[in-house]
Amino acid sequence: MDLQLAGKTAVVTGGSKGIGLALVRTLLAEGMRVVTGSRSITAELKETEAVPVAVDLSTVSGPVRLIDSAVMELGGIDLLVNNVGVGDTDDFSKGVRLNLLELPDDAWEDTFNLHFYSALRASRAALPHLIERRGTIINVSSVGARAAGAGPANYNVAKSALSSLTKVIAEQFGAQGVRAITVSPGPVGTGVWTDPDGFVGRLAKEQDVPHKAFVEQLVSASGVTTGRIAAPEEVARLIAFLASPVNITGNEYLIDGGMIKHV
Numbered sequence: 001m002d003l004q005l006a007g008k009t010a011v012v013t014g015g016s017k018g019i020g021l022a023l024v025r026t027l028l029a030e031g032m033r034v035v036t037g038s039r040s041i042t043a044e045l046k047e048t049e050a051v052p053v054a055v056d057l058s059t060v061s062g063p064v065r066l067i068d069s070a071v072m073e074l075g076g077i078d079l080l081v082n083n084v085g086v087g088d089t090d091d092f093s094k095g096v097r098l099n100l101l102e103l104p105d106d107a108w109e110d111t112f113n114l115h116f117y118s119a120l121r122a123s124r125a126a127l128p129h130l131i132e133r134r135g136t137i138i139n140v141s142s143v144g145a146r147a148a149g150a151g152p153a154n155y156n157v158a159k160s161a162l163s164s165l166t167k168v169i170a171e172q173f174g175a176q177g178v179r180a181i182t183v184s185p186g187p188v189g190t191g192v193w194t195d196p197d198g199f200v201g202r203l204a205k206e207q208d209v210p211h212k213a214f215v216e217q218l219v220s221a222s223g224v225t226t227g228r229i230a231a232p233e234e235v236a237r238l239i240a241f242l243a244s245p246v247n248i249t250g251n252e253y254l255i256d257g258g259m260i261k262h263v
């Protein structure tokens with residue numbers, strides 16, 4: 001299937017590893033030119049044809065700097081994927097362990113900066129360029145956005161805000177040809193799950209359960225119907241399809257192995 005992406009340009013936030021790296025590779029394979037921003041530039045990212053920008057996207061100026069660099073490099077933007085997330089602080093495990101009375105402000109602020117404000121700031125900076133080309137924004141949210149009461153409250157609430165931002169962009173800029181779409185993964189086999197020092201690995205250590213057994217328990221307890229964690233490439237393929245010229249906007253696409261049961 002020709003996704004009609006060849007020759008177009010993309011900015012991916014958080015493309016040094018995980019879903020972002022898989023997406024960078026997928027979009028390049030479709031013939032897109034890609035700029036990506038992350039704090040580190042990994043060996044795997046260097047092996048691609050993407051243009052990496054070293055930037056902290058949780059800051060006020062970081063997302064603007066990324067978009068400015070992308071416009072300089074690419075001449076315009078057809079696609080922005082706000083994928084950055086997770087990071088390496090202990091805000092996630094604090095969000096799991098602590099209730100509202102205990103979870104400190106900085107764990108909320110840092111989580112919102114990385115998962116919500118980075119996307120808001122990148123989208124604001126990119127919108128004039130996306131309007132020029134009738135482009136697309138795809139926000140990578142999470143099933144957690146639909147289950148805000150469970151799991152890390154700060155993360156889930158920030159992702160709910162991100163999913164809402166998609167609707168705002170779709171409504172406010174749809175008439176100018178800009179589409180906005182949310183992709184909400186369930187468990188995806190990135191370092192978040194597989195790295196012993198990642199979020200799940202650290203939770204396993206805290207609970208004194210072997211990492212592999214803990215992952216299996218968590219996937220089972222999450223109600224993943226397929227019983228398996230998705231590969232980052234599966235999420236990348238969904239995003240590439242949604243970036244192609246299809247008459248879809250404002251909606252959310254789950255890629256969660258059947259985890260969300262309600263209509």
Ligand SMILES: NC(=O)c1ccc[n+]([C@@H]2O[C@H](COP(=O)([O-])OP(=O)(O)OC[C@H]3O[C@@H](n4cnc5c(N)ncnc54)[C@H](OP(=O)(O)O)[C@@H]3O)[C@@H](O)[C@H]2O)c1
Binds near residue numbers: 013057140191
């Ligand atoms: N994996 C899952 O199970 C899952 C499930 C639902 C939703 N998601 C969402 O999918 C997205 C990608 O997750 P992932 O699993 O691929 O995570 P990951 O493997 O940890 O990758 C995160 C990416 O974000 C970058 N990053 C983190 N903090 C940054 C910062 N302050 N400034 C710039 N870049 C930063 C990382 O690069 P550096 O470390 O080099 O900065 C990396 O490129 C996130 O939004 C996550 O919430 C993931």
